[in-house]
Amino acid sequence: MTKQIEKRAKEDNPPLFHEYRISPPNVQALMDMQFKDIKEFARLQAKQKWYDWRMSLMETLKQAAADGLKPLKEDQKTLHERNHLAEEALPSLADKHQKVELQAKTLRTRQAEISACDPVELENARKQLDDLLKSIEDKKAEAEGCEATVRNLDETLLMKEETKDKLLHEIENAERLKEANKGFSMEDISKLEGVLFASVYHRAFANQMSDNVHQLEKKYNWTINTVTSASHINMTYNSEIQVMFDMKNLTNPAALQLISAETTIQKSYFFNQLSDAMKTKQFESPQLMLKYVQLQWDKSLGFVEEIRKLELHFPIVISTVEEHAQLSIKAALLVRERKAKIMVEFLVYGDKKQEVDIKCETVYGDHMKGWKLDEFLKQLIKEQGVGWKDGILQLGQQLIAK
Numbered sequence: 001m002t003k004q005i006e007k008r009a010k011e012d013n014p015p016l017f018h019e020y021r022i023s024p025p026n027v028q029a030l031m032d033m034q035f036k037d038i039k040e041f042a043r044l045q046a047k048q049k050w051y052d053w054r055m056s057l058m059e060t061l062k063q064a065a066a067d068g069l070k071p072l073k074e075d076q077k078t079l080h081e082r083n084h085l086a087e088e089a090l091p092s093l094a095d096k097h098q099k100v101e102l103q104a105k106t107l108r109t110r111q112a113e114i115s116a117c118d119p120v121e122l123e124n125a126r127k128q129l130d131d132l133l134k135s136i137e138d139k140k141a142e143a144e145g146c147e148a149t150v151r152n153l154d155e156t157l158l159m160k161e162e163t164k165d166k167l168l169h170e171i172e173n174a175e176r177l178k179e180a181n182k183g184f185s186m187e188d189i190s191k192l193e194g195v196l197f198a199s200v201y202h203r204a205f206a207n208q209m210s211d212n213v214h215q216l217e218k219k220y221n222w223t224i225n226t227v228t229s230a231s232h233i234n235m236t237y238n239s240e241i242q243v244m245f246d247m248k249n250l251t252n253p254a255a256l257q258l259i260s261a262e263t264t265i266q267k268s269y270f271f272n273q274l275s276d277a278m279k280t281k282q283f284e285s286p287q288l289m290l291k292y293v294q295l296q297w298d299k300s301l302g303f304v305e306e307i308r309k310l311e312l313h314f315p316i317v318i319s320t321v322e323e324h325a326q327l328s329i330k331a332a333l334l335v336r337e338r339k340a341k342i343m344v345e346f347l348v349y350g351d352k353k354q355e356v357d358i359k360c361e362t363v364y365g366d367h368m369k370g371w372k373l374d375e376f377l378k379q380l381i382k383e384q385g386v387g388w389k390d391g392i393l394q395l396g397q398q399l400i401a402k
Contacts, residue, residue, distance in 0.1 A: 016178045068364040071341060075334070078315070222290065235290070241271070241297055247286050254289060265318045266307055269327045270300035270347075299354055303327075307388040325349070333365075333392055337400045340365025342373065344392055356381070 020031050093370050115123065225234040231248040236259065245254035248315040256278060257270045274296050283289040307329055310316055314331040321328055327348040341363040351353050358381065360373035373395065 071363045073339065095298070101361065109336070221294075233286075237290075237294060237297060238301075240267075241274075241293065243293060245289065248287065250283050250286065254293075256293075264304070265320065265326060266304050266329075267300075269320055270297075270303065273325070274300070297353075303348060303356075306388045310392070311388060313389050314392065321347070331388075331392060333396055335396055335399050338365055338367065340399075341366070341393075342399075344373075344377065344395075346388060358382075395397070 012259040021030060023031065034370045149359065215363060221238045223236045223239075225236055225242070227233055230247050231242070234242065234244045236242050240260040241257065241260050242257040243254050244257075246252055256271070256275045257266065261265060274293070278293070279297070281292070283292065307316070307318070310329065310331055314333065317328075317330045317334075318328070319330075329346040330346070331344045331346075332341060333344055342365075343361045343363055345359045345361070347359065351356070356379045358374055360377065362373075376398065377391050377395060380386040380394060381388060
């Protein structure tokens with residue numbers, strides 16, 4: 001059977017091996033060297049492919065490291081700036097700490113002295129001190145009462161003097177009136193008294209109406225600036241927006257002007273959106289128009305307040321996206337425990353609803369990938385009504401806890 005297998009192998013042997021088998025020994029030695037060269041060449045080719053694969057992998061890792069290097073350098077620059085600010089404030093804080101330590105040492109010394117005193121004498125001294133303090137408070141209350149009495153007397157005296165001056169002025173007017181009306185009949189005098197009474201009544205009515213107008217302006221935050229004609233009115237809301245409109249012709253859009261003392265990017269953005277909306281919106285009455293302006297601006301001020309709170313806790317970047325008419329607020333969240341940086345972006349849409357979209361991007365920290373940070377913030381802010389600043393703080397606590 002073995003011979004049959006050898007016979008079959010010889011018949012099916014490849015030409016190269018057949019040539020090797022029938023070759024003389026010197027040729028076989030040469031062919032052995034060639035076979036070794038072929039084997040070495042194949043091994044070196046495999047090694048070349050393996051090194052090429054390793055180089056491509058290293059290039060990928062190098063690119064990822066380079067992408068993470070830029071934000072790390074930015075953070076390093078920010079940390080240097082903060083350290084510089086802290087070093088400037090450190091001497092004053094150190095002096096304050098030294099003073100507080102000295103004060104604490106003095107208080108501890110006094111406490112030791114008090115502890116070493118006789119408890120009975122100390123209690124008696126405390127009672128005497130309490131009595132003295134109570135007596136001083138009584139004297140102060142009495143002095144305040146006397147001062148209040150003196151102030152009341154001064155005010156009463158001032159009122160009496162004003163009344164005296166007014167009465168003297170009225171007496172002089174009455175004397176002049178008496179001299180001017182000598183020889184007049186009683187009927188003429190009665191008519192003149194009626195005219196004077198009507199003038200005083202109208203003056204009092206005008207003062208009362210002015211007080212009512214001031215009360216309404218204080219209640220609703222609307223102020224009437226000028227009335228240029230029978231229907232053109234210039235009003236101001238909350239000392240920030242000036243509205244000029246024609247009451248008889250509401251088809252013409254009202255003219256708006258931002259007069260806020262503090263003009264920021266976010267206020268300018270919301271004011272421009274409100275101005276654009278007013279150009280296309282029609283109102284049935286001035287009341288509805290003013291109510292619309294008030295509601296939209298109050299809602300905008302709510303966003304402005306959220307941005308102000310956010311800026312107090314995180315470094316932010318505010319910009320406008322002209323293409324989509326959006327306001328972008330980016331806040332950087334550093335999670336030191338995870339050596340990660342997350343950029344949270346709030347996109348405010350300037351339409352009628354003024355909705356907010358939230359996006360989260362991991363700047364560095366590969367182990368943060370795959371986490372649904374957007375959904376977590378949207379659930380906190382949109383569904384539970386948590387503020388922007390509190391939402392980011394809770395996100396940072398959640399990341400540390402995980």
